[in-house]
Amino acid sequence: MVPLNYYLILSGLLFSIGTAGVFLRRNLITVLLSIEIMLNAVNLTFVAVGRYLGSVDGQIITFFVMTVAAAEAAVGLALVIALFRHRETLSPDAYTSLKW
Amino acid sequence: MLLLIPLLPFLGFLVNAFFGRRLPKSVSGLVACLAIIGSFVVSVLSVISVVSGTTGFAEATAFDWMSSGDLQIPLRFRLDHLSSLMILVVTGIGSLIHIYSTGYMHEESDPEYARYFSYLNLFAAFMLVLVLGANFPVMFVGWEGVGLCSYLLIGFWFRKKSAADAGKKAFIVNRIGDFGFILGMLLVFVTFGSLDFQEVAAAAAGRAPETAAWGVMTIATLLLFVGATGKSAQIPLFVWLPDAMEGPTPVSALIHAATMVTAGVYMIGRNAVLFEHAPATMAVVAGIGVATALMAGTIGLVQNDIKRVLAYSTVSQLGYMFLAMGVGAFSAGIFHLYTHAFFKALLFLGSGAVIHALAGEQDIRNMGGLKKYLPITYWTFVIGALAIAGFPLLSGFFSKDEILFRTYTAESTPGHTLMWVIAVITSLMTATYMFRLVFLTFHGERRHDAPAPAHPEEEEPVPEADAHGHAAVHGAHAHAAPASGHPVAAHAPAAAAHAGHGHGAGHGHEPHEAPWSMAIPLILLAIGSVVAGYVGIPHALHGSNRIESFLEPSFEAHAAAPRETVGADPAAPAETRPAGEAAGETHADTGTELNLMVFSSVIALIGIGVAAYLWLGKRGTVDAIARSFAPIHRVLLGKYYVDELYDAAIVQPVKTLSTGGLWKGVDAGLIDGTVNGVGLVVSAVSGVLRRTQTGSIRTYAFSLFAGAVAILAYYLFG
Numbered sequence: 001m002v003p004l005n006y007y008l009i010l011s012g013l014l015f016s017i018g019t020a021g022v023f024l025r026r027n028l029i030t031v032l033l034s035i036e037i038m039l040n041a042v043n044l045t046f047v048a049v050g051r052y053l054g055s056v057d058g059q060i061i062t063f064f065v066m067t068v069a070a071a072e073a074a075v076g077l078a079l080v081i082a083l084f085r086h087r088e089t090l091s092p093d094a095y096t097s098l099k100w
Numbered sequence: 101m102l103l104l105i106p107l108l109p110f111l112g113f114l115v116n117a118f119f120g121r122r123l124p125k126s127v128s129g130l131v132a133c134l135a136i137i138g139s140f141v142v143s144v145l146s147v148i149s150v151v152s153g154t155t156g157f158a159e160a161t162a163f164d165w166m167s168s169g170d171l172q173i174p175l176r177f178r179l180d181h182l183s184s185l186m187i188l189v190v191t192g193i194g195s196l197i198h199i200y201s202t203g204y205m206h207e208e209s210d211p212e213y214a215r216y217f218s219y220l221n222l223f224a225a226f227m228l229v230l231v232l233g234a235n236f237p238v239m240f241v242g243w244e245g246v247g248l249c250s251y252l253l254i255g256f257w258f259r260k261k262s263a264a265d266a267g268k269k270a271f272i273v274n275r276i277g278d279f280g281f282i283l284g285m286l287l288v289f290v291t292f293g294s295l296d297f298q299e300v301a302a303a304a305a306g307r308a309p310e311t312a313a314w315g316v317m318t319i320a321t322l323l324l325f326v327g328a329t330g331k332s333a334q335i336p337l338f339v340w341l342p343d344a345m346e347g348p349t350p351v352s353a354l355i356h357a358a359t360m361v362t363a364g365v366y367m368i369g370r371n372a373v374l375f376e377h378a379p380a381t382m383a384v385v386a387g388i389g390v391a392t393a394l395m396a397g398t399i400g401l402v403q404n405d406i407k408r409v410l411a412y413s414t415v416s417q418l419g420y421m422f423l424a425m426g427v428g429a430f431s432a433g434i435f436h437l438y439t440h441a442f443f444k445a446l447l448f449l450g451s452g453a454v455i456h457a458l459a460g461e462q463d464i465r466n467m468g469g470l471k472k473y474l475p476i477t478y479w480t481f482v483i484g485a486l487a488i489a490g491f492p493l494l495s496g497f498f499s500k501d502e503i504l505f506r507t508y509t510a511e512s513t514p515g516h517t518l519m520w521v522i523a524v525i526t527s528l529m530t531a532t533y534m535f536r537l538v539f540l541t542f543h544g545e546r547r548h549d550a551p552a553p554a555h556p557e558e559e560e561p562v563p564e565a566d567a568h569g570h571a572a573v574h575g576a577h578a579h580a581a582p583a584s585g586h587p588v589a590a591h592a593p594a595a596a597a598h599a600g601h602g603h604g605a606g607h608g609h610e611p612h613e614a615p616w617s618m619a620i621p622l623i624l625l626a627i628g629s630v631v632a633g634y635v636g637i638p639h640a641l642h643g644s645n646r647i648e649s650f651l652e653p654s655f656e657a658h659a660a661a662p663r664e665t666v667g668a669d670p671a672a673p674a675e676t677r678p679a680g681e682a683a684g685e686t687h688a689d690t691g692t693e694l695n696l697m698v699f700s701s702v703i704a705l706i707g708i709g710v711a712a713y714l715w716l717g718k719r720g721t722v723d724a725i726a727r728s729f730a731p732i733h734r735v736l737l738g739k740y741y742v743d744e745l746y747d748a749a750i751v752q753p754v755k756t757l758s759t760g761g762l763w764k765g766v767d768a769g770l771i772d773g774t775v776n777g778v779g780l781v782v783s784a785v786s787g788v789l790r791r792t793q794t795g796s797i798r799t800y801a802f803s804l805f806a807g808a809v810a811i812l813a814y815y816l817f818g
């Protein structure tokens with residue numbers, strides 16, 4: 001049996017990769033993808049800890065997260081398309097006018 | 101029934117205030133007159149029932165006004181002998197002046213006319229509340245109410261700046277006095293635990309007269325006296341009364357001569373017992389009174405506005421009344437108040453008739469020779485002038501003589517002989533300036549058609565009918581005009597009069613005798629001025645001085661007062677009590693009084709004679725005197741520069757403090773500065789902080805992340 005720590009380390013790595021992607025990539029779609037990676041890193045933790053504790057709660061929460069992530073992806077991609085129509089670019093640095 | 105007395109004029113006020121705009125003049129005038137005459141009738145009936153009753157007073161309580169712990173203030177009216185006399189004066193003379201006003205104010209438009217009468221009725225209502233009030237607060241309501249009406253009526257022609265200013269001045273100066281009145285009232289309550297006049301009198305009677313310099317009764321009475329100086333125009337708060345002459349003349353007669361300004365005297369009479377127990381205050385009252393009498397008399401000698409002369413004369417006579425109050429001769433003071441109401445109202449109404457006849461001219465230098473045009477006004481005015489001068493056997497003679505006699509014999513007042521001397525000198529001046537008015541206005545030659553500099557627009561083209569008189573006329577005019585110093589104007593009607601020509605019918609400028617609505621009050625008041633004094637014929641003339649015995653109960657602590665205690669109190673000096681004096685009038689006193697009477701009659705005649713010598717004959721003498729005493733003349737003409745002094749000492753510093761300190765410093769600097777400063781700080785700080793809001797999603801996301809890490813770190817390692 002694979003020890004819990006392995007899952008947690010993997011999950012931590014995935015989360016760090018996702019975070020780095022969100023901050024470093026210059027493309028909104030990639031940023032969305034990175035967010036998905038972060039979500040799935042968390043999912044992995046839930047499932048692993050659920051299994052470790054012998055409870056199904058982790059898996060149930062994971063289903064919720066996946067549902068929300070699906071909705072998020074739909075809305076996020078729709079926004080990306082709308083933004084692209086507006087500015088002809090997908091770099092997040094182009095969209096800084098949301099301030100006073 | 102007592103409640104009806106102030107209520108009737110108040111109803112008249114309501115009718116004219118709310119419907120007057122739509123009523124024709126005849127109706128609004130009639131309503132006002134009926135209201136005050138009705139009040140007079142009720143007053144007479146009430147007074148008869150009080151006088152014939154046994155208790156000596158009647159009471160009526162409308163409702164409990166304030167009730168809080170020890171403080172019980174009912175809205176209660178009380179009619180005793182003192183207030184009986186006052187309500188008869190207020191409603192009686194008030195009625196005559198209402199009737200006179202219907203004639204005098206006839207040129208006003210309907211709404212203005214109704215406004216005038218609504219104020220006049222409101223004034224009568226408040227004055228009656230003042231007089232009838234059974235305790236300090238009710239009196240104070242009336243006291244403030246008459247002040248308000250005085251303000252409204254002085255500023256009746258409010259489009260004229262001087263009138264509006266005079267109204268404000270009167271109101272503000274009165275406020276200063278009222279402040280003293282309030283403080284005095286509070287001190288009385290704290291000391292005696294009551295504000296009812298009878299209860300206070302009873303409580304005060306139970307105490308020994310204060311000899312200490314600053315006893316509580318002395319302070320209380322001094323504060324009340326400050327109120328009296330404001331309302332009754334005494335030094336130092338007299339400055340508003342001469343300016344109050346900006347109001348319509350009947351108002352000057354009613355409010356600023358006969359009734360309201362006597363409220364201070366009345367208030368002291370009402371609290372006679374309290375004042376008697378504060379000898380220091382009494383001395384101050386007498387001193388202020390006599391000083392005011394002298395000062396106002398000297399100013400009156402040189403003023404040129406007919407109403408201002410009368411105003412200073414009023415101030416001077418009020419000074420006499422305070423002198424009487426101060427030496428403990430309360431009934432003499434009230435007696436003079438009562439006779440003064442008649443002859444001063446008469447004089448003011450007479451001057452109103454003159455002003456009316458001359459279409460607004462008030463400068464006596466532009467009058468003269470009116471005797472032949474205004475016979476009724478002339479004779480009534482002369483009667484009034486004789487009465488105020490103290491001509492033997494007219495009303496002023498009895499009352500003034502009583503005051504002089506009482507001052508002369510007032511052993512308990514320090515410096516009473518000096519006061520008597522000053523009072524006699526003032527009496528001489530009174531006779532002189534009153535007859536100066538008479539001679540300049542009614543005698544001599546007509547000067548009023550020389551156009552006054554103030555009214556150039558009133559000059560009319562020369563009517564053709566008189567053209568034939570021109571040559572003769574010019575000579576006559578050149579003769580008359582230099583006396584008044586006005587440019588010679590070829591004004592035909594006047595010229596015709598001078599040259600002895602007949603008058604054409606079409607002269608718009610012809611002075612006309614007052615209409616009957618004005619003449620009848622004049623005649624009635626003249627009769628009053630002659631006979632009013634006969635209720636107070638002194639014992640020395642084998643009279644019974646009925647007014648004194650009539651008023652006496654009002655100046656003593658009443659039924660509730662422990663009279664025996666007062667008598668037994670060895671510290672209570674009998675000589676300050678008028679009752680003791682009246683009873684103790686010895687033969688020697690009678691002799692003194694007779695001598696003084698003859699003396700003051702002689703003084704009055706000398707005064708009239710001086711006036712006749714100076715102003716009836718050649719004018720040169722007066723000018724010569726004025727020139728040789730030029731500095732004094734200037735000071736008198738400038739009214740001792742009291743207005744300027746107050747302006748420099750009080751008005752300007754207050755203005756400077758208000759403008760520089762309170763407005764620009766506190767308001768604009770501190771308050772606005774704080775508010776604006778808060779705003780500035782917020783906007784400056786946010787100017788810096790808003791740079792953190794870049795609009796870059798990445799930055800936001802990073803701060804979110806950093807925050808999350810920080811919180812996590814806190815829980816993991818904290």
